[in-house]
Amino acid sequence: MGTGPFPQHVIARKRDGAELDRGEIESFVRGATDGSWADYQLSALLMAVFLRGMTPRETAILTEAMMHSGTVADLSSVRLPKADKHSTGGVGDKVSIQLAPMVAACGVAVPMVSGRGLGHTGGTVDKLESIPGFRTGLSVSEFRAQLEKIGVALISQTAELAPADRKLYALRDVTATVESIPLICASILSKKLAEGIDVLVLDVKFGRGAFMKSKARAHELAVALTSVARAMGKPTRAVMTSMDEPLGHTVGNALEIAECVACLKGSGPVDLMEVTYALGEQMLVLTGTAKDPAAARVLLEKSVSSGAALAKFRELVAAQGGDPRVADDPAILPAAQIKVPVPSPTEGWVRGVDALGVALAALRLGAGRAKAEDGIDPAVGIAGLAKIGQHVAKGEPLCIVHANDKARVAEAQAILARTITVGSSEVAAAPLIGEIIG
């Protein structure tokens, strides 16, 4: 601590638009990790970075310093090529849960560390925890042992990996410094590269239900992510995907797990499978497991039709203490007591299903957290969601509200009735998969 630059000097340099050097950035990250910078100094620098930006060189140094703020998992004992996927987040985004076993069934290890949800609906970790007994809180050594054994592990963020990111992310959330491309890049990549992976595939979402509403900003983020990762020597590709309506037909933790099981059995919703395949293709291509996306697609489809992916999922659940019967009988998942449809007010075509509105309804039902310390009800949510372009009869359900608290049902219904709009003319759904970058 005594030898680093003064925090206020580093802050002043970024404030004035200078490019920080390695020593300055490392002092900041060390300060976040060991407390040698006060929180008010960290947040002042975060705001200066938000408003002044960072060069690709600064972002790469920041990512590297954050990645090395804790353990970098050594997975050299895992003989398979190692790939992970990260999504910038969307409503109904349960892709990881079927993708990881599908890719693992194709011979690629998937060491995946995921987050909990905040603000919107539950995260991947919350969804997995709706499986009775499923443990996500593995240590790095348990994580490694499981990867050696079955080639896949889905765990929650641990204090061992990228602790500087945990600290900075919590501060950014309460100081209006979240939506900064260099800070997002460093946050995502520091965690992912600390997992010990060989290659990384990113799902960068744009649209009304995405973190980045505009396609241009999402594109900018995708370019930044892939170029920083490349500068750090990790083959990385970003797939841009649209997030206007939720992915699949369900939003809610146990409901989404049941939908993932359907995907693994070959009966998943088309849109959800399309995104799953697009990401899986890049994972197989980047690891050299398939020569091109078409060949990768064949392997992935075969992992589903052969039952190998479902078997890998069953293995994964059992390895992490969960009840493996979930792979055969989703009825063992927690279920809501109240199921009420939201009927279409008219005959016509579904024009819009605002992902944020659906997320808000799910949040009101108890499927997500408004604050980090809030609990989650794994059973509640929305199922049977109509898709944009679908024809509906008058009175036909646009979705089914799954609730445990009678008082919340009317509010959720009202939100959903506003959220799902039906028009009198045919509507074509916009393309889901956009540009591939990197």
Place this chain on the structure above:
Amino acid sequence: MGTGPFPQHVIARKRDGAELDRGEIESFVRGATDGSWADYQLSALLMAVFLRGMTPRETAILTEAMMHSGTVADLSSVRLPKADKHSTGGVGDKVSIQLAPMVAACGVAVPMVSGRGLGHTGGTVDKLESIPGFRTGLSVSEFRAQLEKIGVALISQTAELAPADRKLYALRDVTATVESIPLICASILSKKLAEGIDVLVLDVKFGRGAFMKSKARAHELAVALTSVARAMGKPTRAVMTSMDEPLGHTVGNALEIAECVACLKGSGPVDLMEVTYALGEQMLVLTGTAKDPAAARVLLEKSVSSGAALAKFRELVAAQGGDPRVADDPAILPAAQIKVPVPSPTEGWVRGVDALGVALAALRLGAGRAKAEDGIDPAVGIAGLAKIGQHVAKGEPLCIVHANDKARVAEAQAILARTITVGSSEVAAAPLIGEIIG
């Protein structure tokens, strides 16, 4: 707290360049005062204000909210018109100490709250405390009682007045958010207007030894200060003064007090008296005590020649517990044990006396504080400082180092030898008093 806007929403609005409304600014100031905003949220907003600026309307609301964060002294029981002076700070700036009794001797009450020095040399409060027994820590009610009785009081900042400024100033110092015109305005004016004054005169310094190095930035600050004060209904004028070389011949707490006594006896240095008169003139004119600066000058000169100002100083010192003999015999002040000259290396004319270099030498001798918690040696400093344009013989002292620690003498001498430059041609001193604004 429960009813105000969320801190992160206020921060995000300023981050995006919006004009904050009264409720948002008041929430921020209340948050700084009662702790309902975390320090990291205060500092994130300070950085956003630094980089995005504030409109005059926002600055006025901020000033008002900070002024009302504590007591606003009610001096209605003081029958005289009430004027104060504030300087943006410079090296050897001891003006307040002779100015306050001179103006008070002319029938204007001077309720003055001053700061301690940080970084440079001692502040007015530190200088006054070198007078044996002198107390600066008066409560607001003691302050009022003394003003009623003798028309002048020089005290240190109390927790009662503008507590939000104390909090924010401390944060700004360690988060590189000091040099922001709206934040400086609100800081200065909230404290000064909480004193209960009728009019305010500002000494806005520019030059190498000033807080604002550039004349243009200092001018911008002077315009902002006077227009915000006017918007708050306080007649205010700013006098721009140059701060390239220190004011007067001394830098150091007791040494400066002795120089102030000389000023009050009519034998003060020309430059120091010129600034003192320029500020005093505006105080007398703004309060209606004199019809114009020339008439004010006559009154102020008379206060010195008649001995009335010196008598008022003696009263002031006695009222605040100090030894009033200081007005007659500066030898009662603490004196340094070591006095060593810095000789001129050559015959010629003094070309430059870098105020920052002199301040640094004084700091090394123990006259100032590097950190807020550091102690001060009242006796040490630099006396007999040559002035720019002065002719010196080879070997003639350019100044005298007053020290108590032998080990520090050589370092101070070396700094001063670099700091005071002598050239072979005549040099004219630049004008000291610049534009008057407001």
